[in-house]
Amino acid sequence: MDSPEDTSTPLDRFVQAAGFNPRDWTAHLNAHGHSGFIGMRYHGHGTDWIELAFDWREELVGDPETGVLASGPIISLLDNATSMSVWTRMGRFCPQVTLDLRIDYTRAAAPRKPIIARAECYQVRRSMAFVRGIAHDGDITDPVAHAAGIFMLVDGQEWVK
Amino acid sequence: MKSTELPPYARAMGMEFAGHDNGSPVIAMVWSARAMGRPGFMHGGAIGGVLEMAGFTALEAELERQGIDMRIKPINISTEYLRGGLPETIYARGEVVRAGRRVANVRIEAWQSDRSRPVASCWMNFQLSPKKA
8 A cells, every 4th residue: 555556546647648648538537527427438539639529418408398408518528628639739748727718609409419529729838728629419510619718737736636 | 497497407516596696696506526627626617507507597587577588598608717616615696787689798707615706707698589489
């Protein structure tokens, strides 16, 4: 129990890792907490983009009459996906916090369909990363939501408690 | 959704009405693992969810007060995250800036133990349309 390996968390390992693997990150760090409740899963990634998804379920509904999802889970998905797009572009994990996030709801999500978010980091500065994203329910050319945001890169000690 | 009940997502997240303040309902969300983002902090999406619910309910209360029965759809939201959300109850309250015939503009603020130190604030625009018969 006193060896350092015993106390290292998945987060510690990602902080120390040389690269950034969005699939592993999702499997380990999106499985619990709020991301776990929403049911976020890895969907794909490239050099500067990442896709996450979650499945429709009753608990996430915002309008019980129509079965349309609440927008809260869509914010959460876009927040996570845009955040991870920064590390994907940088090729490493870097502590950051959301400065602002704007979301335009282009139409209601179709009930019972999974939601997919594709997020891209289009610029990284010394202390800021600029992101954009699209959420859709199967056809990216007919999106459910558009997002634009900025992350502040912060000191690691303040990042977790 | 009536202004007296919250949708399944809000209830699943532990949100509830916590009284009124200057005509707008206050939404409270107790801390739970379901709201956790990075270790020790509330998820930005969970904070966004509370803000949105306070925006919706503030607008519903205002329309009810004016005797207007319209369908409300969110057009967009822009959130500023001001401080890390701590693992404790969060509150949010919306203020209807303008409710016109087709669009309503609402500003919302969220706070935790100290109301003078907001955790996040946002504006939301809503589309108003006649209810389908």
